[in-house]
Ligand code: SF4
Ligand code: SF4
């Protein structure tokens with residue numbers, strides 16, 4: 113049987129299995145740590161840094177940090193939340209997020225995080241980068257204006273043999289997601305919907321369907337992101 | 346009774362939706378009128394500032410030289426300047442042209458667009474009286490200092506009400522989750 117260890121998150125004593133990731137341990141104890149690049153059931157990547165906590169005084173990403181006995185974690189503090197807000201604001205100015213026109217609005221994790229922290233406007237200047245909307249695939253459209261480069265699509269959307277449908281190309285600020293040409297021919301409607309769901313923002317959209325849920329009934333219209341976690345006590 | 350706060354409002358590169366949303370505070374308008382007085386605003390059609398104002402509400406971003414001029418005038422004339430709505434905050438829908446060269450936008454609108462039928466002489470408006478279009482649509486904060494922002498497209502009437510109430514009374518206010526939106 114796995115060893116049970118004790119960690120302290122914002123002063124609250126939490127019990128969890130040794131070696132579990134801090135994010136998971138917190139969730140099991142009804143504590144929400146915000147995430148963006150993390151996707152349940154897929155190996156964590158630790159790229160967006162939203163889940164950063166102070167672990168024994170050092171900044172660590174909760175989705176990639178295994179817990180250990182006696183860890184002292186700061187999560188929901190003014191200092192950490194301010195840093196998380198800054199990261200969210202950077203995402204907004206680095207892309208082109210026209211929420212009023214976006215198919216994902218109301219169901220978008222980036223937007224939901226901004227709502228959670230009630231970010232009225234980013235503190236940084238908008239960059240308005242020139243990005244492409246790629247409509248050359250038969251099942252999906254990729255809008256690079258909204259991509260947050262979380263790599264969830266690359267990591268999670270695979271065929272029966274474990275081959276990824278998506279990949280990154282180029283580097284640095286020119287990096288972008290592409291759908292493999294040959295794999296795109298294999299992509300059916302269900303796979304397209306799965307890809308749309310895996311994408312935290314509105315960068316991957318399945319064709320032939322959009323704006324199906326009325327305003328007021330979308331995922332984050334009434335309840336903040338993380339309220340499902342905070343409910344388990 | 347305390348002196349009334351003076352409010353001015355304007356619509357730059359916006360659609361007047363934010364002003365419409367302000368009217369959606371419905372009967373609370375009567376409470377508002379008790380504590381504020383409107384100066385330059387399309388609501389009362391006062392065209393020129395007649396005094397220094399306490400609060401300026403800006404709808405829309407800057408897409409042309411006139412928008413920039415009016416916005417600077419508001420900054421000079423108002424103690425507190427509030428960006429109201431997505432267009433004022435980040436350019437909004439007009440800023441969707443920012444990825445397209447200006448000439449291409451104009452050609453599409455006046456010459457090549459599939460709905461362009463009447464422009465037989467193939468002219469593009471160029472009267473010197475017309476404001477000059479900017480290369481991009483800019484958020485208000487790129488032109489002047491903005492003190493507060495009220496998001497939404499348009500902002501929820503309850504959010505406008507709560508913010509205005511807080512600004513007028515100077516009391517901090519809780520914003521309910523479900524009225525704070527970007528769409
Ligand atoms: S992806 Fe999310 S944040 Fe970006 S425009 Fe769409 S709803 Fe807004
Ligand atoms: S397309 Fe979506 S899932 Fe893929 S990297 Fe971009 S934001 Fe992440």
Ligand code: FES
Pocket residue numbers: 146147148149150157158159160161162163164173174175176
């Ligand atoms: S969720 Fe942990 S780094 Fe993105």
